[in-house]
Amino acid sequence: EVQLVESGGGLVQPGRSLRLSCAASGFTFDDYAMHWVRQAPGKGLEWVSGISWNSGSIGYADSVKGRFTISRDNAKNSLYLQMNSLRAEDTALYYCAKDLEGATTLSQIDYWGQGTLVTVSS
């Protein structure tokens, strides 16, 4: 059974940093690209970042480019999101998600974690 378990969320002041982690199990982690998707309270889904199997291809939403860094450790079956210079508008539930199709391209998402809540407020 595929499981994605996020951690690292919490309350943080504007301008500070936070690192999210996602522990993956139930599939061959390094066979798939991975994503972070967020959802602000009461709002829709926003793709944040994606990474190919070997970290050779990485993409970001314009809203986080230059502030967030996605990474993965295939030996630990883990995905990360380093978030710097956080803003109030980054407040959201952050989902770790597995790509359906494969390793090198970003496509649709077939499994999602339950999310970790990030609140940016003074």
Place this chain on the structure above:
Amino acid sequence: AIRMTQSPSSFSASTGDRVTITCRASQGISSYLAWYQQKPGKAPKLLIYAASTLQSGVPSRFSGSGSGTDFTLTISCLQSEDFATYYCQQYYSYPPLTFGGGTKVEIK
């Protein structure tokens, strides 16, 4: 970035109804489109990918169609468990991957 526009943003329907949700891309995306269902407090669930391919385990009352810029998600006979919010997502061009704004299906 490719903009995805869903319509309507919400509507009410009754169990047994046939419902259709529309998603329009700001430029052609071939068939690189997915549909998700999200219930309150839950993570999204993949329903359809490649515009019309049903994800494993998804009931056959769900169907998708379209290509280029215009797409539809149809629920042939609405069930009580189908009341939820639905999102489309393009994966033709990235970054960024982009989602539509969502369509909430409520009970009439």
